[in-house]
Ligand code: PEP
């Protein structure tokens with residue numbers, strides 16, 4: 204048994220097999236070409252995929268060989284190929300066309316009244332994914348877990364988590380990484396325990412078989428002895444009892460002792476997250492990180508995005524959803540879109556990236572304006588730094604509206620647009636943003652701390668800046684709230700720090716009335732706020 208100490212990135216305690224991830228270089232995304240070229244690329248990718256499968260077939264035995272043979276034959280299926288051809292002719296990229304055709308073909312197989320044939324739908328998807336990966340230049344062996352496991356690696360990326368089926372990742376153990384990283388944020392949103400900064404040594408332990416990931420205490424126990432296993436089992440059982448007690452708070456409104464009403468919302472990235480958040484008692488989605496939709500490098504067109512946002516509204520069941528437009532850049536790399544930069548956090552990121560790619564942005568805004576006609580959806584922009592950013596952004600929003608009008612497509616004319624406040628200049632210029640028509644502010648404490656203290660949020664050595672009370676950040680929040688009050692605008696705070704009950708109370712004292720956090724923190728934060736008296740002197744709050 205060996206114990207490794209790291210930093211907790213998402214709480215919880217789990218036990219299970221450890222699966223080591225090895226990252227090989229991912230390929231580059233690309234612009235969709237003319238249909239004739241896309242078709243040629245597709246045909247070539249199928250030939251290559253069949254070749255790879257033939258090699259695997261030769262190395263396989265018995266049933267395994269049959270499965271691979273089936274996959275290879277499937278790639279010649281006329282119906283599948285016709286479907287791909289039609290999508291390509293309609294303007295889709297070859298990879299996207301293959302993905303869609305595969306999903307349809309798999310669904311068709313799943314509806315057959317024969318269990319054996321139904322099982323084959325997974326093989327269809329697998330074979331088609333091979334072609335998609337070739338087209339995207341990705342390695343053909345992404346994370347494939349055979350049983351629920353603890354993922355271990357030097358670093359775990361958002362795409363590692365989203366590419367694995369829900370329920371298959373028990374926990375995450377990373378040699379590096381930080382609490383503010385987006386992989387950690389996704390882990391918390393999905394309620395997956397995670398420990399970062401365990402150091403490289405644990406990865407050298409061979410073989411990594413079983414482990415106890417005690418993310419409540421930032422520890423990984425590799426190859427635990429019987430006593431450690433029993434102790435972990437006891438804690439897992441008592442943790443379940445505490446959860447039940449907390450759930451009583453779910454339906455209670457969040458009103459502090461002095462009668463201040465707060466809205467506790469969730470940070471999410473997809474409809475599945477939203478469902479989890481609603482179960483956890485969220486009163487809406489305060490931050491939908493839309494960029495996770497495109498983490499694999501494929502940027503869906505307007506129509507597909509529209510259905511995605513509609514699904515988010517449905518998952519929220521009538522509660523408000525605030526969608527942030529793509530925040531690409533810095534650590535949120537998207538293949539084919541992100542640019543290499545000397546200082547990625549200070550470069551082409553957030554709204555700058557959207558302004559530099561107007562067509563991508565227009566597609567997104569059109570989809571959002573249309574979805575806003577279907578439910579309580581508002582939109583905000585990441586990394587706005589000044590009134591000029593806002594003006595240029597709204598110019599494109601107005602262009603999107605004009606396009607929709609011209610096409611005769613219904614949308615919500617008075618959709619509310621707001622600005623993230625995650626750069627000090629935005630807090631300092633909040634009155635100017637309000638004067639330009641900004642409809643609300645959402646304070647992103649992760650980046651606001653990073654940019655205020657010039658401390659890389661991904662570098663664990665600087666985690667001290669993010670962990671405690673921060674006078675400089677609080678002053679910037681005060682400025683934002685003063686500007687919002689003056690203009691009568693709502694203010695939300697999102698970011699990792701809102702999940703800390705003590706800091707949530709602090710933000711409420713400053714005047715923030717909407718707090719958005721990881722779903723798993725909503726009840727502990729609510730428990731603390733219900734006991735808080737915002738009118739009492741600060742020292743009384745502890
Ligand atoms: C933030 O910066 O606080 C924030 C919520 O945005 P993200 O973490 O996605 O950069």
Ligand code: MG
Pocket residue numbers: 585625647649650
């Ligand atoms: Mg941010």
